[in-house]
Amino acid sequence: MSEEKRIYERDVITATISRLMIPFIQLFALYVIIHGASGPGGGFQGGVIFASSFVLYLVVFGLAAAGKRFPEGANTALMSTGVYLYAGVGLLCILISLGVAEYLNYGFIPLTHMFEENRALGMDLVEIGIGITVMAVITEIFFNLVWKKEEEEKEKEEPR
């Protein structure tokens, strides 16, 4: 604990600036995900940008604080939630438009009363699913890379 306090006190500038930057990075990631259908970007890019905000948080504030904000159980749940959302929209669409001679037209999902809006909402749901999974997986990879390192250091320090 004292080690982390020392690191935090040493990096006042990076802590302040990243605390200021992280909400804007996440807002930009959400913008990229939502506007993926009509402009550059999409679920994958938005997910990577969202995950990079967590990577920034971990680099600046340390593993203990980041693990408290983004616990591993929730991370694992989010990984599969995105895939289920992604696959669920497609399966629902196939089941609903069973009699129609059109394959994977999201307009048939009855989310609103307008056909075009249903299609746009279906595309957005798919993008959100991709974004959630990519965000969780990239954060988990970085957490694991750092986690093993700190565990090994603890094991080295204990026998002394």
Added chain:
Amino acid sequence: MIIPIDLALLALIVIIALVAITVKDLLSAIMLLSAYSFLMAIVWVEMHSVDVGFTEAAVGAGATTAFLIAALTRTARWEKG
């Protein structure tokens, strides 16, 4: 698409790639790869492929650099030989 800018950027990319594989300091190599990715993203955008450039900037210059530095903490910094 402006040919002189393209040629200058691509020449810079080739130089950075050659330096990145010859340098002995692995942290410098990671930073050079990050610069390589960023210049590559500029080239994609300049060739009117904004989507690919976006992905290159987010993944190549952002996430991969962080992963490589995290991997570097588990090994030696200087290349042998």
